[in-house]
Amino acid sequence: MTNAVLYEAPGxxxxxxxxxxxxxxxxxxxxxxxxxxxTLGTRGQLTAEKWGPLLDPTNGTFTALWGLMGTGLLGTLTAAALAMVFSLVIGTLLAITRVVSAxxxxxxxxxxxxxxxxxxxxxxxxxAFRVLPSVGLDLSPMWFLVIGLTAYNSVIIAEIVRAGILSLPKGQSEAAYAIGLRRGQVLSTVLLPQAFRAMLPALISQLVVIVKDTSLGFxxxxxxxxxxxxxxxxxxxxxxQTYIVVGAIFILINYALSRLAVYTERRMSQGRKGKLGAVAVDDTGRDA
Structure with a gap:
């Protein structure tokens, strides 16, 4: 079946x-x-005085400025990493609960x-910032940010994972139950790995959202x-100039995250092909 069935090739x-x-x-x-x-040039926004502290290592304030940027970047990455881990774990548990519970x-x-x-x-x-201290949870600002990001993004990830599970053919879980696997084994070894693989682009998009939402820490x-x-x-x-550089930093972080997702998906595909090849060789040897 060719694509011409769906649309005409342009002439x-x-x-x-x-x-x-x-x-x-x-x-x-x-x-x-x-x-x-x-417009920026006519208003004096492209001069060395404006850009030098950010881009010129010989500038007197370059080292101190990027020291501040490095401190802030570490804070951004720390909050984003914690929110990602908690959101993935809690979101997966919510998805499982919604799929299999009473x-x-x-x-x-x-x-x-x-x-x-x-x-x-x-x-x-x-x-989180206003209510948690009033009930005795006096945490650092980082944890207020992480809790807020986790509370929002975990439910989004839960829906993504649930959609991935429901998109799988029912015959896979039925076959797993038929060979004696328990519900937990079916979820952990059959359904969840395939659901994550199928929904990886959507999951990465949500992780990118988490990185960008760390800017709410102010x-x-x-x-x-x-x-x-x-x-x-x-x-x-x-x-x-400063916000252009900050925007470039966020773009680089999110691009690196996207490339990591592509690399992970490629490795998972290669591992799956390798396992299928090993099974085929084993079956051929048995038949011989």
């Missing part, structure tokens, strides 16, 4: 129109970038998931890269 005129449209969009983007650079308990989990999904993440973080006075950027701006008066 010469369609290809020409597509090429012209792509060139026009490219020229428009170049014009916008040129206009932005021209109906009355399942509806309780559904209620919790729907409640937390409907609350903005900034409210979650602020709620509302709980957490020292992250955004808060340190504000300190730099107050001292140097270069908000455009």
């Amino acid at each position: 010469p005129q369609a290809k020409r129109r597509s090429l012209v449209a792509s060139a026009a969009v490219g020229l428009l983007l170049l014009a916008v970038v040129g206009w932005v650079l021209y 109906p009355w308990y399942r509806w309780l989990v559904v209620g919790v998931i729907e409640l937390l999904r409907g609350i903005p993440v900034v409210i979650m973080v602020f709620f 509302i709980v006075a957490y020292v992250d890269v955004v808060r340190e950027a504000q300190v730099i701006i107050q001292n140097l008066g270069n908000p455009i």
